[in-house]
Amino acid sequence: MITLKQRLVQQAMSEGFEACKLCRPWDVPQVPDRLTAFVQNGYHGQMTWLAERQNWRGNPAALWPEARSVIMLAESYTPKDDPMATLAQGDVGTVSVYARNKDYHDTLKKRLKRLARWLIAEAGGEVKVFVDTAPVPEKPLGQAAGLGWQGKHTNLVSRELGSWFFIGSIFTTLEIETDPAEIDHCGSCRACVEVCPTNAFPAPHELDARRCISYLTIEHKGPVNEELRGLMGNRIYGCDDCLAICPWNKFAVEAREVKYHARDDLKAPKLAHLAVLDDASFRKTFSGSPIKRIGRDRFVRNVLYAIGNSGDGALHAVAQGLCDDPDPTVADAARWAVKRLADAANGLA
Structure with a gap:
């Protein structure tokens, strides 16, 4: 039976x-x-x-x-x-899968x-x-x-x-037969620890969220420490590096649920477009998305850090236009991005 x-x-x-x-x-x-x-x-x-x-x-x-x-x-x-393919493209943002x-x-x-x-x-x-x-x-x-x-x-x-x-x-409240616990199969592999851009793992199996890009772009309110901004690259919402590098992914199969398949406009979104979103357009763009919960200001802050890291002089005017943004954190990020781009243009970055 x-x-x-x-x-x-x-x-x-x-x-x-x-x-x-x-x-x-x-x-x-x-x-x-x-x-x-x-x-x-x-x-x-x-x-x-x-x-x-x-x-x-x-x-x-x-x-x-x-x-x-x-x-x-x-x-x-x-x-x-x-998911790491866009990390080298300076004019676009990378969104967590x-x-x-x-x-x-x-x-x-x-x-x-x-x-x-x-x-x-x-x-x-x-x-x-x-x-x-x-x-x-x-x-x-x-x-x-x-x-x-x-x-x-x-x-x-x-x-x-x-x-x-x-x-x-x-x-x-039902008592149902349980399964045996899984054991660790990582062995000597340290790929996930070593790939982290911000060194967020003080030791294997130990995470310092304060240095984790997922935490910084999603949970952290206010300006990000300048030491870490330059390490965030173009990651504008979350970070998948430690997941993507795992060798066990060779056995993974593509998600069956179509709601988890990437929207075309979020596979490699243009930073110039995202930076100028106001609150209404941000809410419309990310309706039904988990990105919506961090709000326009925090999201545009992330985008400006990515612009500052892009080395793309064509984005200078975009950042300059946000230097007087009503949100002080956005304005701070814009001024930082302007300086970074200027330094890059002068060979100082």
């Missing part, structure tokens, strides 16, 4: 997930100490919620004490093209809710669905359930999916 676990996995696959594994909420005893060290080192930067919600993020069992099983699900967003189309939170959560409703109809119990917006340690739970292991870049890696997959979870 087919078990509930087997039926659950079959249903998850039919919903479009690439993998479905289970663990217990208490299967990540290492998380509290790691999280405490992360916060005490100040690695969380301006992400104060990590410190404020340590108890929940450090102990999934405390988030919902009645939960007995955690269903961990993986959904691929593997790109068709090399996951943000080149629709917001994955919405797409993934709908899929999770459908699976959760199926589970209730099949077996009863109660459920809670989470997608990266609650204090849930998704990556350690993913490893405990066997989805993959946390690589030296701290992200989850799978032998079947590489580094390109989203994680969602369903907590349930």
Whole structure:
């Protein structure tokens, strides 16, 4: 007779997930100490919620004490093209693969809710669905359930999916058979640590978010430290270098979900166009995109850093036009970009 676990996995696959594994909420005893060290080192930067919600993020069992099983699900967003191909093109911006189309939170959560409703109809119990917006340690739970292991870049890696997959979870009061935890398969490889443009990894498996370009372009408010601006290149929203370089990606297959396929205008967007977006045009351009949540000012700040790093004199006038922007951080970024371009023209950069 087919078990509930087997039926659950079959249903998850039919919903479009690439993998479905289970663990217990208490299967990540290492998380509290790691999280405490992360916060005490100040690695969380301006992400104060990590410190404020340590108890929940450090102990999934405390988030919902009645939960007995955690269903961990993986959904691929593997790109068709090399996401690092635009890094050498000075006049365009590089957007993280996951943000080149629709917001994955919405797409993934709908899929999770459908699976959760199926589970209730099949077996009863109660459920809670989470997608990266609650204090849930998704990556350690993913490893405990066997989805993959946390690589030296701290992200989850799978032998079947590489580094390109989203994680969602369903907590349930049902006791369902679990899967064995995954072990580390990185070996001696240090590619992800060594490729980081800003040296954001003090050691393998350890991330200082304050130096991470994903953090700097998305979470960090206000001006970025000048030492780091020049290292950001043309990365205007997120950074995929440590993911893209992973050799396990050779087994990854292109995302099936068309909402994760890159929009044509975000594959290599022109910096000159993005820099002059006002609030209304920014909102229109990025409607339904995760980029929208950082707002026009922070986004244009990132674009101006990319312009400053471009060495492209044709972008000088664009940056100059924003030196008196109403937002002081944008104005500061514009003045920095103007100086960088002038220095580059004079052979000083």
